[in-house]
Amino acid sequence: MVRYAAVFPAAVGFFSVVVLTIAWNVNNARHRHGAAGFALMQAVGQCGPLVGTRLYPDADAPYYSRGMAVCAGAMVGVAVLAAGLRWWLARVNRRWDREEEAEAEGRGEGAGEDEALVDGGDGGRRKRAFRYML
Incomplete structure (x- = not known):
């Protein structure tokens, strides 16, 4: 009964993270690169179900320790990569x-925090059009 009840908060956490990850990916892509970043993220993300079908053989039932360990390791890896990416994006900003x-x-010329100006390359000045979201 406890394991069944634990499925609900886990599902809420997993499904909300997917939406946030998609928004973060698309919003951190420079102009006209959002679609390519989204497609790449989806292509890599869809490899999970292909691997997942092999991680949970019937011989490991009912706890599927090997499959759960691989998934937990993958989640830790994603957390480390996300922390590293956040650090790098903050450094670039x-x-x-x-x-x-x-x-x-x-x-x-004074440039306020919200009105950062950069050279447009043609001698003109414009507001910076891009900034990474953290």
Whole structure:
């Protein structure tokens, strides 16, 4: 009975994370790369069911320790990769902030936190169009 009851909070956690991961992936893709990132994420993500059918043989019933251990290891791996990606994206955002501040000070123009300006390449200045979501 306890194992059956534990399925409900687990399902709530698993299914909500999928939606958040899709939104994070698409929103962190630069202009016109969102579709490719989404397609790649889905292609890799759909490999899970292919592997999963082999992880739970009838011989391991009823607890399926081997399959559960592999899945737990994969979840830990994903958590480590997500933490590393978050660290890297924050580092890139900080570097962009320093570059924008240096450029604003060098030209004598004040750029507010929400109005960071960057060189448009053609001599004009524009607002930065992209920033990673953490």
